[in-house]
Amino acid sequence: MIFNVSFSSIQKSFSSVVKFCRYPLILVLCLLFSQSCQFGVSPTLLAKDGVLDVRNFEFSENTVNLIGKWEFYWNEFVDPNASAPTNRSFMQVGVPWFSQPNEDGEDYPSFGYATYKLTILVPENVKNKEPYAILVPVLHSAYKLYANGSLISENGKIGKNIDSHKPSFHTKIVPLLNVNEKVDLVFHISNYSHKFSGIHGIIRFGKLQNIIQVWNDYHSASCIIMIFMGLLSIYHALVYVINRSEKNALRMSFVYLGILILSATLTETRILFNFLSDDYCIPLFRFSRLGFVSVLYFGGSVLLNLAQMRIFKKMLVLLKVYALTFLMVSLLTPVRHLALISYYFEFFSAIFVILGLFSVSLALYFQRKESKLYFFSLFLAVIGGVIDIILISNPNFGFRPMGLISLYFFIIPQTLGVTLGLVRVYKRSESISKELYKRKEALEKKVKARTTELEKANRWKANFVSLISHDLRSPLNSVNQILDVIDYSFSETTVEEKKKFLEICKTGVTQSLKMLEQLLDVSRFDAFGTKLIQTKFSVNELLNEIIESVEPLATLKGIRIQKDTPIEAEIIADRTLIGEVFKNILTNSIKYSYLNSEVWVAVSYKGKWLSVEIRDRGLGMSDEQIHKLTGEENIKSTPGTAGERGTGLGLQLCMNILEAHFGKLRIKSVLGVGSSFEISLSKSTKSVLLVDDSGNFRSDLAEVMRRNQWIVIEAGNGEEALSHLTRITPSLIITDLQMPGMNGISLIHEWEGKRKQNQKIPIILISSDAPLSGGNSFLEEEGLETIVTAYLSKMYKAEDLCQQIEMMLV
Known part of the structure; x- marks a missing residue:
C-alpha cells in the first residue's frame, strides 16, 4: 500500500515536471532530430584567387568544401587545356552568380553561361592509395566538368542560348584518377531554366570512400525523412477519420504530404531527379511546386484559423486564390519564365508566414486552444528559416543550411499537439459517453416503471387462465371419473375398493392443490418476465415427485411409467419451472399414449x-404438427386417447422456460407409433450472480455469459442478491456500483459479514463511472483491494466484458 502511494506521488510529480518543461523538451527533441539530419559543420578552407591549398589537410576521415573565390569567365566557355585568359575575374561559389556584382558594379543576370575554374593543391599521391573524388550537388543548370584538361562528367546539355540548353538536376559523385600534386577543375555552366544559377551549392572534395559515405548519409537521411513524413500524413488522416471534428489533422496530413514531395525533390539528394532521366527534369520541377503549394495553403489554413477572427477568414480566401494561382503558374508557365515567376511567388509567400505568425500571436493573447504550442513551433520554424538565409548567403561559415529541418521545427510540435488533442477528445468522449449512459439508465427506469404494470397484466391475462385449466383439468378429471365409477356401482363396490378409490381421489385433490401452488410460482415466469429463482437440486428427486403427481392419471389408463436413471444428476436451475416442464411433457405423454402401454x-x-428423455407409445405426430406445436401461432389442442382435452399452450410454455435456461427441447415422433421428447439442460456448475438495476444491461450481459456456459442468476438490487445468496453459492458475483437502496459496496460488505469462512467468492465490481483501464486506485480508496477482484467499466461491449471476466478467473 505504501509502495503504491509513493509510486503515485512520484508519477504525479513527474507529470507536473513534464507539463512545466514541455516546450523546452520539444525544442530539445527538434534539435536532436536536426542532428540526425546531418546539420553540422565541415572543415573549411577558402580558395583564394582560384587556388585552394589542401596539402596539409587530413583526408583520412574528412572532406573539404570547395568554397571561396574561383576564377570566373562570364559568357565564355574557356578551353580547359589552354592558358588562362587575361580577362579573368573571381566569383564567390556557394551563392548564385546573380547575387554578386561584376567589376563594373552591375549584377549578373540569372540566365546565361560562364566558366568556373579552380586549382586544388593536394598532397603528393602515394601509390595504391585511395583515389580522390568530388561530390557535385544540384546546380539547377547544365554543366561539363573537366579535371586536368579531361572531360570527366557531363550533366544535361550546355548551350549559349535557351534552344541549345537542356537542364539536369542530378547529383553526381565524380572520381578523380591519377591525381598528383594538383587538380585543375573547370566547369562550363549554362543556365536558362532556374532563378538560382552557377555554382550555388557546396561541392565536396575528398577521398572516394569518404565522399561515398557522405552521399550515403544524405541519401539515408532523405529516405528516413520521406518515410517519416508519409507515416505522419497517414497518421493525421486516420486521426481525422476517427474524429471528424479534428479538421486541423486533415490539413496537417496534406502539409506532411507536401513536405514528402519537397523531400523527394528539393533535399540535397534530389531522390526523384536522380531516379529519372533528364527528360523528366522540368515535370519534376513543376511537381515540386505542388508540394510547396500544399504546404503553403494547408499550413497557412491551420495558422490563420487559430485566431478565430473575421479578418483572418478573409485572409484565408486570399490565400486560397494565391495558392491556386501559384499552382496554375507552376503547371502551365513556359520553361523560360517558370523559374523566375516561381521564385517571386515563393518570395512573396513570406507574407502569409508573417500573417500566420501574427494570427498565432493574437491567438496566444486571447488564450485560444493550442495557441502556445503553435506559437512556439512557428517561432522555431521562422528562426530556422532566418538561419538558412544567413547560411546560404555566407557559405564561408562552413555550416550546411538546415533546409526542410526548419519545417520540422514546426511539424513535430504539431504532431504532438494533434496527438494530445486526440487523447483529450478520447477522454472527453469517454466522459460524455458515461453521462449519456447514466441518462439512458435513468430514462430506461422511468419507461420501465410506466410500462411494467401493463406488461405484467397482459401476460397474466393471456396465459394464467389457460395454465390453470391445462394443469388442473387432468387430475381433477381423474378424480371426477373415479367418483363417477363409485356413484354408478356404489352398492356393488366392496369396502376395500371404496377405500382405495377414496385414497386415489384424496391423492388427486392433494396433488391438485400442490399443482395450484406450483402454478402460482409458474405465474412469475409470465407476469414478471424471465425471473428465475435458481438453486442447485437433484434431477432424480424432482422426477420422482413429478411421476408421483401424475401416477393417478396413468393408473386410470393402465399406463406404466418406467424410469431409467442410472446417474445422480444435479443442476443449477429454477426447480419449480423445470418441474413444470417435466410434468407438462410427462402428462402429455400419458394423455396421448394408448391404454395399457x-x-x-x-x-x-x-x-x-x-x-x-420421455418416450411414449401413442398417437404420435406428423412433421407438420410438430412444426405447429413449436411455432408461435395459436393452435387447437388434439384430444387424447381417452378423449382428454387441452389448451395447446403447454408445450410452448415448456419451450419458453427452457429458452430462459438456455436449454433445448428436441421432438421426434412417428404417427401411430409414439413420440420422444428430449430435454437438454446445461450440466455446468459455473454460476454467476449478476446484480444490476439496469434491466437492459443485465439481460445483455446475462445472455452472453449463458452462451459461454455460465449459469446466470439475476438480481435487480442488493437486497434481492442477498436473498439469492441464502439459497445458492455462485462461482462469481458481478455487481453494479450504483443501485437504489443497497448499492454495490454495501452489498459486498453485507456479504462479507454474513458469508461462512469457506464461502470465498470472487467479486467483480462494475460501473459506468469506472475508467476503461486502471481502476485499482478506486478499490484502494474504498479498502476493497483484497475483497474485489476487479473494477470494470460498463462501457465495454457485453462480449468484451465477458471475455475480460473469464480471463481474470483463469
Whole structure:
C-alpha cells in the first residue's frame, strides 16, 4: 500500500515536471532530430584567387568544401587545356552568380553561361592509395566538368542560348584518377531554366570512400525523412477519420504530404531527379511546386484559423486564390519564365508566414486552444528559416543550411499537439459517453416503471387462465371419473375398493392443490418476465415427485411409467419451472399414449448437456404438427386417447422456460407409433450472480455469459442478491456500483459479514463511472483491494466484458 502511494506521488510529480518543461523538451527533441539530419559543420578552407591549398589537410576521415573565390569567365566557355585568359575575374561559389556584382558594379543576370575554374593543391599521391573524388550537388543548370584538361562528367546539355540548353538536376559523385600534386577543375555552366544559377551549392572534395559515405548519409537521411513524413500524413488522416471534428489533422496530413514531395525533390539528394532521366527534369520541377503549394495553403489554413477572427477568414480566401494561382503558374508557365515567376511567388509567400505568425500571436493573447504550442513551433520554424538565409548567403561559415529541418521545427510540435488533442477528445468522449449512459439508465427506469404494470397484466391475462385449466383439468378429471365409477356401482363396490378409490381421489385433490401452488410460482415466469429463482437440486428427486403427481392419471389408463436413471444428476436451475416442464411433457405423454402401454423416463449425460428423455407409445405426430406445436401461432389442442382435452399452450410454455435456461427441447415422433421428447439442460456448475438495476444491461450481459456456459442468476438490487445468496453459492458475483437502496459496496460488505469462512467468492465490481483501464486506485480508496477482484467499466461491449471476466478467473 505504501509502495503504491509513493509510486503515485512520484508519477504525479513527474507529470507536473513534464507539463512545466514541455516546450523546452520539444525544442530539445527538434534539435536532436536536426542532428540526425546531418546539420553540422565541415572543415573549411577558402580558395583564394582560384587556388585552394589542401596539402596539409587530413583526408583520412574528412572532406573539404570547395568554397571561396574561383576564377570566373562570364559568357565564355574557356578551353580547359589552354592558358588562362587575361580577362579573368573571381566569383564567390556557394551563392548564385546573380547575387554578386561584376567589376563594373552591375549584377549578373540569372540566365546565361560562364566558366568556373579552380586549382586544388593536394598532397603528393602515394601509390595504391585511395583515389580522390568530388561530390557535385544540384546546380539547377547544365554543366561539363573537366579535371586536368579531361572531360570527366557531363550533366544535361550546355548551350549559349535557351534552344541549345537542356537542364539536369542530378547529383553526381565524380572520381578523380591519377591525381598528383594538383587538380585543375573547370566547369562550363549554362543556365536558362532556374532563378538560382552557377555554382550555388557546396561541392565536396575528398577521398572516394569518404565522399561515398557522405552521399550515403544524405541519401539515408532523405529516405528516413520521406518515410517519416508519409507515416505522419497517414497518421493525421486516420486521426481525422476517427474524429471528424479534428479538421486541423486533415490539413496537417496534406502539409506532411507536401513536405514528402519537397523531400523527394528539393533535399540535397534530389531522390526523384536522380531516379529519372533528364527528360523528366522540368515535370519534376513543376511537381515540386505542388508540394510547396500544399504546404503553403494547408499550413497557412491551420495558422490563420487559430485566431478565430473575421479578418483572418478573409485572409484565408486570399490565400486560397494565391495558392491556386501559384499552382496554375507552376503547371502551365513556359520553361523560360517558370523559374523566375516561381521564385517571386515563393518570395512573396513570406507574407502569409508573417500573417500566420501574427494570427498565432493574437491567438496566444486571447488564450485560444493550442495557441502556445503553435506559437512556439512557428517561432522555431521562422528562426530556422532566418538561419538558412544567413547560411546560404555566407557559405564561408562552413555550416550546411538546415533546409526542410526548419519545417520540422514546426511539424513535430504539431504532431504532438494533434496527438494530445486526440487523447483529450478520447477522454472527453469517454466522459460524455458515461453521462449519456447514466441518462439512458435513468430514462430506461422511468419507461420501465410506466410500462411494467401493463406488461405484467397482459401476460397474466393471456396465459394464467389457460395454465390453470391445462394443469388442473387432468387430475381433477381423474378424480371426477373415479367418483363417477363409485356413484354408478356404489352398492356393488366392496369396502376395500371404496377405500382405495377414496385414497386415489384424496391423492388427486392433494396433488391438485400442490399443482395450484406450483402454478402460482409458474405465474412469475409470465407476469414478471424471465425471473428465475435458481438453486442447485437433484434431477432424480424432482422426477420422482413429478411421476408421483401424475401416477393417478396413468393408473386410470393402465399406463406404466418406467424410469431409467442410472446417474445422480444435479443442476443449477429454477426447480419449480423445470418441474413444470417435466410434468407438462410427462402428462402429455400419458394423455396421448394408448391404454395399457408404457411411458419411459431416462436420464443421461451427453457432452456438456444433461439429457432427460420421455418416450411414449401413442398417437404420435406428423412433421407438420410438430412444426405447429413449436411455432408461435395459436393452435387447437388434439384430444387424447381417452378423449382428454387441452389448451395447446403447454408445450410452448415448456419451450419458453427452457429458452430462459438456455436449454433445448428436441421432438421426434412417428404417427401411430409414439413420440420422444428430449430435454437438454446445461450440466455446468459455473454460476454467476449478476446484480444490476439496469434491466437492459443485465439481460445483455446475462445472455452472453449463458452462451459461454455460465449459469446466470439475476438480481435487480442488493437486497434481492442477498436473498439469492441464502439459497445458492455462485462461482462469481458481478455487481453494479450504483443501485437504489443497497448499492454495490454495501452489498459486498453485507456479504462479507454474513458469508461462512469457506464461502470465498470472487467479486467483480462494475460501473459506468469506472475508467476503461486502471481502476485499482478506486478499490484502494474504498479498502476493497483484497475483497474485489476487479473494477470494470460498463462501457465495454457485453462480449468484451465477458471475455475480460473469464480471463481474470483463469
